[in-house]
Amino acid sequence: VLPGSADAAGQRATLGVMGGGQLGRMFVHAAQRLGYFTVVLDPDAQSPAGLVSHHHIQTDYGDPAGLAQLSQQCQAITTEFENVPAQALQALAQTRPVAPGAAVVGIAQNRIEEKAHFTACADVSGVSCGPYAVIETPAQLQAVPADLLPGILKTARLGYDGKGQVRVRTAAELAAAWAGLGGVACVLEKLLPLSAECSVLVARGWDGQVVGFAPQRNVHVDGILAVTHAYEGNLPPALASRARDAAVAIAQQLGYVGVLCVEFFVVDDGSAHGALVVNEMAPRPHNSGHYTLDACDVSQFDLQVRAMAGLPLPLPRQHSPAIMLNLLGEVWLDEHGQRREPNWPAVLGLPGTHLHLYGKAQARAGRKMGHLTITGPDVVSVRTVAQRAAALLG
Ligand code: ADP
Ligand code: MG
Numbered sequence: 001v002l003p004g005s006a007d008a009a010g011q012r013a014t015l016g017v018m019g020g021g022q023l024g025r026m027f028v029h030a031a032q033r034l035g036y037f038t039v040v041l042d043p044d045a046q047s048p049a050g051l052v053s054h055h056h057i058q059t060d061y062g063d064p065a066g067l068a069q070l071s072q073q074c075q076a077i078t079t080e081f082e083n084v085p086a087q088a089l090q091a092l093a094q095t096r097p098v099a100p101g102a103a104v105v106g107i108a109q110n111r112i113e114e115k116a117h118f119t120a121c122a123d124v125s126g127v128s129c130g131p132y133a134v135i136e137t138p139a140q141l142q143a144v145p146a147d148l149l150p151g152i153l154k155t156a157r158l159g160y161d162g163k164g165q166v167r168v169r170t171a172a173e174l175a176a177a178w179a180g181l182g183g184v185a186c187v188l189e190k191l192l193p194l195s196a197e198c199s200v201l202v203a204r205g206w207d208g209q210v211v212g213f214a215p216q217r218n219v220h221v222d223g224i225l226a227v228t229h230a231y232e233g234n235l236p237p238a239l240a241s242r243a244r245d246a247a248v249a250i251a252q253q254l255g256y257v258g259v260l261c262v263e264f265f266v267v268d269d270g271s272a273h274g275a276l277v278v279n280e281m282a283p284r285p286h287n288s289g290h291y292t293l294d295a296c297d298v299s300q301f302d303l304q305v306r307a308m309a310g311l312p313l314p315l316p317r318q319h320s321p322a323i324m325l326n327l328l329g330e331v332w333l334d335e336h337g338q339r340r341e342p343n344w345p346a347v348l349g350l351p352g353t354h355l356h357l358y359g360k361a362q363a364r365a366g367r368k369m370g371h372l373t374i375t376g377p378d379v380v381s382v383r384t385v386a387q388r389a390a391a392l393l394g
Contacts, residue, residue, distance in 0.1 A: 001075040001309040004035040012037050014054075015308065016074035016096075018061060018088065020047025022358035022368060023285050024080035026293065028053045030301035036309075039073045041066055048358040049080065062088050071095045078258060078308045082108050082283050083158055099206075099257040099308040100283045107254070108283040111156045111187045112136075118250065118278045125249035126242060130265065130277045131190040141178055144171070148190045153177045156185040161366065162223015167191065195274045196266040198235055199288040200247035203259045203303035203313050210248050211303070211313045213296065215240045216288045218263075224328065224366060227386075230291045231321030231379045236273040239266060243276060250281065259304045261286030287326065287368070294354040294373040295322035320352075320375035323386040327370040331393050332363035339363060346392050350385050352376040 005013045015031045017024045020042025028038045028049050039055035040047065050056035055073055059066030062085045070077065076097045079089065082105060089102035107113045115129045122128045133144050135153070153174060155164035166177040168188075178186060197220060202212035217234040219227040235243075247262040254260075261282040266274040289300040298316040306313055327342075334340045347353055357370035372389055376382040 001036075003309070003311075007075075014039055014074040015305065016041065016070050016077040017049065017080050018070075018077065018084040018092075019080035020044060020049040020053075020056070021080055022048045022360075022370075024049030025052055025358060026290075026299075026301045026356075027078065027080055027285070027304055030299060031305045034305060036305070037074075039070060041070050046359075046361065048360060051359050061085055064091075067091055076308045076310075078284075078304060079105060080284055083160075097206075097308065097310075100260070101257065104254045104256055105283045108281050109157060110185075111154055111159070111280065112185060114280060115187065117254065121250060121253040124253060125246040125278070127246040127264070127276050127278045129279075130192050130267070133188045134185075135178060135188055136185045141175060144174065144188055146171070148188050149174065150191045151188045152191055153181065153186050153188050155181055156187060161225075161368075162220075165223060192265055192277065193268040194265050195268040196235065197264065197279075198240070198243055198266065199261055199263045199286060200243050201259060201261050201286060201289040201292070201300050202247050202251050203300075203307050204251045204256045205307050205313050206257055206310055208252075209313055210251060211315045212244060212248060213289065213292060213300070213316055214318065215243045215264075216291070218288050222366075224368075225287045225326055227326070228288045228291055228322075228324040230295060230318070230324070231382065233379065235266075239273050239276055246276070246278060250278070256283075258283065258307045259285045259289075259300055261289060263288075287371075288324075290356065290371050291322040291324040291373045291375075292316065292318075293356070295320045295375050320377070321379045321382050323374045323382050325372045325374070325386065325390060325393070326368060327357075327372060327393070329363040329365050329367040329369055332369065333365065343392055347372065347389050350374075350388055352382065352385055353389060 014037040016039045020040045025048040038053045040049045040053040041057045086102040086106040150169040153166045168174040197218045198215045200215045204210045217229040263279040265277045269275040285300040292299040296316045296318045352375045354373040374386045
């Protein structure tokens with residue numbers, strides 16, 4: 001789909017996205033900058049992406065009429081969150097290129113399948129999952145090896161930002177937690193001593209070409225990403241290159257098309273740099289890649305647009321060290337839970353601050369409202385500004 005083109009019937013080059021959250025919004029911005037028209041399918045009238053898109057189809061993700069309208073209004077389709085029904089992507093793929101495809105999104109939607117894929121390509125990727133057990137039946141619950149405890153019980157489907165997860169110490173707690181989650185399909189992961197977390201974003205085209213960003217180091221608080229460190233020296237170089245190679249291998253083995261994020265744990269195993277373990281993947285751009293908007297010549301959203309449209313995928317170049325601070329609803333809430341406006345003039349008065357707000361009206365604790373990226377000439381100045389910004393927002 002060439003940017004700015006029109007077909008014989010006069011329809012302007014248009015890209016579609018399933019889902020209207022902040023990732024969809026930043027996708028829309030990137031697509032529009034290249035001259036594409038955009039269409040967002042999302043049931044929410046006030047969705048962050050729907051608010052900025054040329055067209056917004058306001059139906060459920062599985063609605064046949066909505067899906068038909070989407071494929072009619074655009075020439076290629078992507079997704080911005082992994083819980084779009086795989087069947088919907090399959091239906092769209094009958095008439096339009098869909099990237100990533102239903103099969104790979106289906107794998108990423110299910111922790112059991114995701115881990116099976118990581119295990120199947122461990123020989124090529126060089127990285128395995130941490131110890132875990134699948135729990136789909138009471139018999140499997142009974143058979144859980146004791147050495148997986150203490151652990152984290154995670155629902156196989158529909159978890160995000162630490163939701164659908166329960167920490168358990170004993171077999172009795174595990175049984176209660178599984179019952180509490182409704183006895184749905186789960187995985188129990190051994191609780192690992194993490195010395196760090198990192199993620200890698202890669203983009204793969206229809207022709208199999210893969211490009212990627214350097215690995216980011218991520219800090220999570222209560223299961224939600226809080227800070228991303230993106231600069232040279234953020235991780236031991238040997239570890240970073242292993243993570244990058246593993247992410248490329250995982251994307252290749254999936255036959256993936258689009259932007260893929262692979263999350264890793266660095267486990268403290270007594271060795272100098274720790275052991276790399278693959279955690280999960282997201283079939284879309286990722287919160288940990290938001291810094292690429294301000295610190296790289298091509299962002300993760302630019303690559304998403306290019307990959308789905310069949311345009312060239314240049315190797316991104318990061319031109320500035322960066323730190324990204326996630327802005328959760330708490331930033332807008334005082335100690336009584338009343339809304340307050342953050343001191344944006346002070347924050348934006350700091351050098352190298354880039355504010356991104358997602359257009360969400362309601363601030364709730366834990367809700368991703370926006371992010372702030374800090375770029376600068378060197379790591380020390382970026383760190384200093386990030387600390388000042390964090391203090392102003394705290
Ligand atoms: P989500 O889909 O919510 O991102 P994750 O599996 O990535 O779920 O878990 C969220 C966070 O919880 C991780 O980034 C990490 O900080 C912590 N966590 C998850 N699993 C483990 C584990 N097995 N051991 C230690 N910490 C974990
Ligand atoms: Mg995660």
